[in-house]
Amino acid sequence: MADLGAQAHILSIYLIPLVLAITMHEAAHALVADKLGDPTARQLGRVSLNPIVHVDPVGTFVLPGILLLSGSPFLFGWAKPVPVRFGYLHHPRRDMALVALAGPGINIVLAIAAAIARHGAVNVDGALGEWITGNLDAFVNVNVVLAVFNMLPLLPMDGGRVLNAILPPKLAWQHAKTERYGLLILLGLLFLGPLLGSIWGMRINLIDPILRPPVEFVFRWVYILTGWGDPLG
Known part of the structure; x- marks a missing residue:
């Protein structure tokens, strides 16, 4: 019962920040x-702060819940992707990068605002x-990790969109072909390590060495700008 109480307390702290950050x-x-x-x-009604139009049951609730209750060092998730029609944009390649950067950008702004409010x-x-x-x-933590996670240079992640926009056209075309494998690579990074670790009796985390350095870098700057917490804690 004590464990259930502790898990419920953790969920009560992280649920609101996670849903707001993703929304x-x-x-x-x-x-x-x-x-x-x-x-x-x-x-499609997606220019909205109503979480219902954005949340994805698996990416917004199931995956973060599994990561949180399993003691993962990082908590992240996703929502339903916003549809963007490349040909409608005024300057397609540049504007696609700006659209991609908007999500992680607002997460950084929210992290700084929450740190000030703290x-x-x-x-x-x-x-x-x-x-x-x-x-x-939790709002600072979730927004920082969500911003960094989404800037991984894999399609269809935001970082992959930005990379594709700045690559020369021929390389961008080749890079675009990798989108079909992006989620498989991401899921492999998230779950293959723990799976192999459980088989071999070891603790293996493939995503941690990728995310930790940039996450710590962003935390350090949030701390410098706001005086919030321990930049590495």
Whole structure:
């Protein structure tokens, strides 16, 4: 029962930050796409802060829940992708990169805002104060990791979109062909290590050495800008 209580407490702290971070991430993609000439997302109701139109049951709830309750060092997920029609954009390659950057960009802004708000939350006493500060800490953590995770240079991740936009056309065409394998590679990084580790009796985490350095770098700058927490803690 104690374990269940602890898990419920952790979920109560991370659920709201995770849903808000993913919702704002996708809404930012949709808004920037609309401003740059593609009305598709707006017509589908995706320029919205309503989580219901963005969340994906597996990516928003199941995967983060598994990672959280399994003690994963990183918590991340995804929502339903925002549809972008390349040909509608005013300057297709440049604008596709801007649309891709909008999601991680808003996550960094949200992390900084939550870190600033954290300073005021310490004045709230008791269990409510602990819950609020816990949520704000989780909001910083989730947004930083979500931003870095989405900037992995794999298609269909945002980082893959940006890389594709800046590559020379011939290389961009070859890179675009890798999109069919991107999610398989990502799932392999997430789950192959733990699977092999359970077979061999070892702890293997393939995603940690990839994500940790850039995550720590971003945390350090959030700390420098806001004075929030321990930059590596």
